[in-house]
Amino acid sequence: MTAPISRDDVAHVARLARLTLTDDELDTFTSQLASILDHAADVEALDLDDVAPTSHPYPLENVVRPDEVRPCLDRDEVLAEAPSAEDGMFRVPPVLGEAP
Amino acid sequence: MTATTASDQGGAFTELPSGYRLVVGLEVHVELHTATKLFCGCPNQFGDDPNTNVCPVCLGLPGSMPVLNAQAMELAMRLGRALHCEVRPSVFARKNYFYPDMPKDYQVSQYDQPTNVDGHLDLPDGTRIGIERAHIEEDTGKSTHVGGGGRIHDAAYSLVDYNRCGVPLVEIVSRPDFRTAEQAKAYVNELRAILVATGVSDAKMEEGSLRVDANVSVHQPDTPFGTRCEIKNINSVRSLGRAIEYEALRQVDLLEAGERVIQQTRHWNEDEGRTHMLRSKEEAEDYRYFPEPDLVPMVPDPARIEAIDAALPRLPAERRAALAEAAGRTLPDESVTIVVDRGLDELALDAVAAGADADRTLTHLQHDLDPDHAANVPAAHLAQLVELETSGALTASQAKQVVAEMGETGKAPEAIAAERGFEAMDTSELEGIVDEAIAANGEAWEKYCAGEQKAQGAIVGHVMKATRGQADGKLVSQLLEQRRSA
Numbered sequence: 082m083t084a085p086i087s088r089d090d091v092a093h094v095a096r097l098a099r100l101t102l103t104d105d106e107l108d109t110f111t112s113q114l115a116s117i118l119d120h121a122a123d124v125e126a127l128d129l130d131d132v133a134p135t136s137h138p139y140p141l142e143n144v145v146r147p148d149e150v151r152p153c154l155d156r157d158e159v160l161a162e163a164p165s166a167e168d169g170m171f172r173v174p175p176v177l178g179e180a181p
Numbered sequence: 182m183t184a185t186t187a188s189d190q191g192g193a194f195t196e197l198p199s200g201y202r203l204v205v206g207l208e209v210h211v212e213l214h215t216a217t218k219l220f221c222g223c224p225n226q227f228g229d230d231p232n233t234n235v236c237p238v239c240l241g242l243p244g245s246m247p248v249l250n251a252q253a254m255e256l257a258m259r260l261g262r263a264l265h266c267e268v269r270p271s272v273f274a275r276k277n278y279f280y281p282d283m284p285k286d287y288q289v290s291q292y293d294q295p296t297n298v299d300g301h302l303d304l305p306d307g308t309r310i311g312i313e314r315a316h317i318e319e320d321t322g323k324s325t326h327v328g329g330g331g332r333i334h335d336a337a338y339s340l341v342d343y344n345r346c347g348v349p350l351v352e353i354v355s356r357p358d359f360r361t362a363e364q365a366k367a368y369v370n371e372l373r374a375i376l377v378a379t380g381v382s383d384a385k386m387e388e389g390s391l392r393v394d395a396n397v398s399v400h401q402p403d404t405p406f407g408t409r410c411e412i413k414n415i416n417s418v419r420s421l422g423r424a425i426e427y428e429a430l431r432q433v434d435l436l437e438a439g440e441r442v443i444q445q446t447r448h449w450n451e452d453e454g455r456t457h458m459l460r461s462k463e464e465a466e467d468y469r470y471f472p473e474p475d476l477v478p479m480v481p482d483p484a485r486i487e488a489i490d491a492a493l494p495r496l497p498a499e500r501r502a503a504l505a506e507a508a509g510r511t512l513p514d515e516s517v518t519i520v521v522d523r524g525l526d527e528l529a530l531d532a533v534a535a536g537a538d539a540d541r542t543l544t545h546l547q548h549d550l551d552p553d554h555a556a557n558v559p560a561a562h563l564a565q566l567v568e569l570e571t572s573g574a575l576t577a578s579q580a581k582q583v584v585a586e587m588g589e590t591g592k593a594p595e596a597i598a599a600e601r602g603f604e605a606m607d608t609s610e611l612e613g614i615v616d617e618a619i620a621a622n623g624e625a626w627e628k629y630c631a632g633e634q635k636a637q638g639a640i641v642g643h644v645m646k647a648t649r650g651q652a653d654g655k656l657v658s659q660l661l662e663q664r665r666s667a
């Protein structure tokens with residue numbers, strides 16, 4: 082059986098998640114993620130043609146709330162938790178490029 | 182280089198240099214007109230002080246849990262039905278990316294199971310544009326770049342306001358069915374009219390509650406579609422047309438130079454009138470969507486969808502068709518479209534049903550009656566006014582003034598005409614005045630008789646002066662013509 086996930090895959094996912102991993106960590110996580118995927122492969126090997134994909138484990142649907150305004154947080158309190166603030170706004174490092 | 186609109190049996194298309202044709206699809210984001218955000222009770226309100234409409238949910242604080250706004254779901258389904266979509270069971274998904282305007286580092290959207298699929302929108306000219314999907318998602322915050330030259334890439338730092346973060350949106354994804362920039366503009370105008378008529382959104386492009394991205398490509402007829410580029414930062418319907426035309430010509434230039442079009446996102450610069458590259462698509466699109474575990478599936482009740490259908494207002498396309506038919510047109514023309522846009526189509530239909538001439542009725546409702554004054558004008562008054570004009574008791578310009586005053590005062594047309602001294606001028610009286618005018622303008626009359634049509638201006642002017650503008654210009658011309666050929 083071929084490896085379910087490569088070291089390069091793990092490095093790619095880590096980069097997308099903005100995680101810096103050492104070489105040792107890359108090895109560790111590659112084998113850990115491989116064992117998780119092996120377990121998924123066990124499930125996939127079953128005959129599941131008659132089973133709908135499960136997005137959620139609990140038998141609940143259509144949970145909504147009424148469109149009614151609730152109190153917001155106090156801005157000073159919120160901004161006091163931020164590393165940096167200015168003019169009532171969160172101050173963050175310069176943004177490169179635009180949002181996706 | 183130019184781009185012109187031509188048409189073949191398949192409808193209108195944009196004629197680009199070297200025989201290329203344009204293909205466009207639009208992605209339109211609309212903010213839903215709710216009292217609160219999509220997943221929390223913060224007000225959905227434009228223009229408040231920064232970060233005053235925020236709570237743990239929309240700030241993405243640990244441990245907070247989203248709960249779906251029932252009204253947002255209702256409006257999204259209403260929009261879906263107005264666009265003739267199938268409303269289906271849906272699942273929310275997380276779209277993962279890092280950007281400071283999304284404090285959770287993911288946006289809650291719908292991915293493979295959107296609420297609305299497979300609809301369409303008919304343009305006023307009859308072109309049908311397919312709607313692939315219309316899914317629900319949350320808006321992002323707003324970042325302002327400070328320092329440097331005010332430009333993104335040399336900003337010293339950014340400031341973020343999360344008031345808009347979590348505001349409910351529907352993203353309407355069209356099929357690549359546009360062949361001209363005009364069609365794309367007409368689609369956005371039509372979509373706005375539908376959004377306003379259904380109460381789904383106030384659809385103000387200038388406030389950002391309606392945003393348009395355009396996917397533009399070019400190809401040669403009978404060959405597959407070309408590689409597309411997505412154009413962002415389009416802030417008005419006019420810019421949409423300009424951006425599409427610029428981008429299409431840019432792509433034709435590349436292809437003609439033997440280069441290829443690279444799939445990418447480009448930014449429209451309104452001042453420079455051009456697009457520039459933001460990022461290449463090939464590296465950017467890896468959002469690792471997965472089902473949002475904190476929100477349960479939505480399964481619409483068929484009875485609810487029936488109720489939504491029953492409560493939908495008559496939509497612009499249907500209203501245009503009804504008015505066109507009543508006015509004896511096979512297809513809606515510009516006058517029909519404008520009268521429907523101005524919301525005066527009910528009045529037009531009633532006036533025509535009361536016997537008013539359709540062309541004159543549409544002309545007045547297109548130009549002369551302020552839509553805000555429509556409640557002052559019963560259809561019977563409008564029909565009477567048109568009848569006065571048709572019978573020749575009022576000239577076209579008098580009728581115009583009477584209509585405006587009917588709107589302002591609610592008075593009947595005859596009363597207004599009498600007050601203004603707009604009495605029908607006896608033709609024999611007018612003939613006398615025309616003869617006097619000819620006598621007083623001998624030189625002009627000779628030129629006119631010699632075939633110089635515009636020489637009649639001096640004589641008509643004399644008549645108008647003598648009648649204090651009350652004479653019917655068309656009738657004066659007729660009388661002059663009769664005398665010339667006598």
Ligand SMILES: [Zn+2]
Binds near residue numbers: 223237
């Ligand atoms: Zn909130």
